[in-house]
Amino acid sequence: MRISFNNRFFSRETWTAVGFLLPLVGFVVIFILLPVLGTLTDSFFLDVTYRPKRFLGADNFIWLFNDPGFGRALRFTALFVLVSVPLEVILGLIMALVLNERLPLRGLMRAAVLVPWAIPAVVSGRIFELIYNYSYGAANYVLRTLHLTQGPVNWLGSEIGAFLALVAADSWKTTPFAAIILLAGLSAIPADLYRQAQVDRATFIQRFFKITLPLLKAVLIVVLLFRTIEALRVFDLIFVLTGGGPGGATTSVSLFGYNYFSAGDFGYGSTASVILFIMAFGLSLGLVKLGRVEQGVMP
């Protein structure tokens, strides 16, 4: 009985595979699954350091949705994703198309493009701080030298200014990521297709929309997926550049949650994280599904 069970479901090979997988599964369970479940549990509790832990039911969620600070953070985060992700993907696509051409110094250019991506977000945040700084920033220096404005501009001083400054800094950093992934997608498109199109005298525009874009769709969706999730949980750049200001205008959901964690309110901070998790998870599912459908349509 035991032997037949082994033979039918768990051959020697399967056991070996399980043995190899176990450390990885253990790693995922301990460092990803348990913390996620812990956060989820905590979101149902009043968990502050100075009171005994108490079950609240859905109260944290009700408070959160009535919290004007959280509403603002949600709006800001949504807007940040909607503006920065398409911008980065479009710029990345243009960059990838250029890098895919046979230009002189192509290898060097490809490497150079990656530099912003290789810089940690905190460091690029500091770099942009030096650009936007009111008294000694590079942006105001350029304006002053070219006599474009009367006095220096307080770039991070208005809601829209701070927002655009963050979008610019984020795009600078992550466009190369989109470009590299899309470049990989581009080089996977068979060159024969383009040659055939040339025989048929297809214009550049026609080639782009009839060949490049449809064949790139799967990769595009992967890029969109990665970028959307990352943009949703944007934290480090904001932490360094605006600290969530002015007047809380650039506080993202992550920063909102962090502020509560850091102040010792673990329950409320967890609740914000859970909402963020649900948002990221839902969007990912949607995008993956979109990717599947598109794959079915692909020639």
Place this chain on the structure above:
Amino acid sequence: MPAVIWLVCACGQANDESVVFAVGGAPSEVAFWEELLVDFKRQSGIRVDLLRQPADTDQRRQGLVIALNARQSDPDVFLMDVAWLGLFVASDWLAPLEDDVEAAPFFQRVIKLVDRRQEHLMALPVYLDAGILYYRRDLLERFQLPGPPGTWPELLSQALTVQRAMRKTNPRFYGFVWQGAQYEGLVCNFMEFSGSRGGFLQQGGELRLDVAANRTALTFMRDLIRQYRISPPNTYTEMKEEQVRLYFQAGNALFERNWPYAWALHQSPASKIKNKIGMAPLPAPPDGERVATLGGWHIGLSRFSDRRHQALKLIRFITSYDTQKKIMSRMGWNPGREDLYDDPDVLRRAPQYRELKDVFQYAQPRPLLPYYTQISAIAQRHINSVLADRKSAEQALSEAQGEIDALQQRYDVE
């Protein structure tokens, strides 16, 4: 996997003989503490392991909150920002010091307002801070002004006069620089603009922010930037302690609001304003008494400490007359012991301590609530949005009050 966990835990365990003391700050500050601990070991034979914390105040708090919330026996002793005391006491993380230390030589006002909670002595002030006004003595004399301003409107009129004249030669000159960025320092500044009838008023456990004195103060703060333009436009985006200090120290401002640490730096050999400055209490509002926000660091003993006896010896050493004097002469900090401010030796070398002693007499702590950090975050956001001209003082304060009420309701339910 268990082996890995065992290794991680083993590293965290303290040596049998030693006390663990958590302290952070700039590298020079940590180096100073290390030196002190060498002295302590020579005197007492007790070794102290320094748990080095970052310079950032929020990160220092976070590190301690995590260790104490997990009831770890280390660190045994730590320094706390005055703004955390409410949280640490309410969380029951501190062991009372009581008869093991002598509290009499310390500023009794501070001990009463901050360190003595529910009849127990929970901490001792190692060094104190309070907001003060720095002014350019040379400029006040040149423009024949009577001396540092006593009220906020007086400060405004002096600043306008001097700024107008100075702008002819220095386009970057401003009348008054202060901390307006969205962070804890903004709340400290706000309390000082508001004076004794404003700030966070506590009425039977309820916190009132939406009061007349605060509306006046907040409008005044905005107008300093937007209407009178005696404070730079980046006040509410970039101005924290250091930015303000450097601006003043470059000779580009008449008045500066800062903590006492700036004095020694302003008077350093490389400073452009050396020997041209004075120090005074901050102005009073037209209505009410003047306020200086109390800052500073207090020493506490962990309730979970397994080295209580040695830890108390360390606390007694750090709060002793000699060590406190060293803190004063070496680091330029303001000791929590009042008796040092009359020390002839100290006054000969640093006469400014005579004035500082008075400042601490009316220093005002921030509310000692366990959830003060969240209250402060709400206040920072709304005050800053008025400075950014996104809403009026009336609207911001009433919105902030609504959020504070909701927060108090959330935390105070039993």
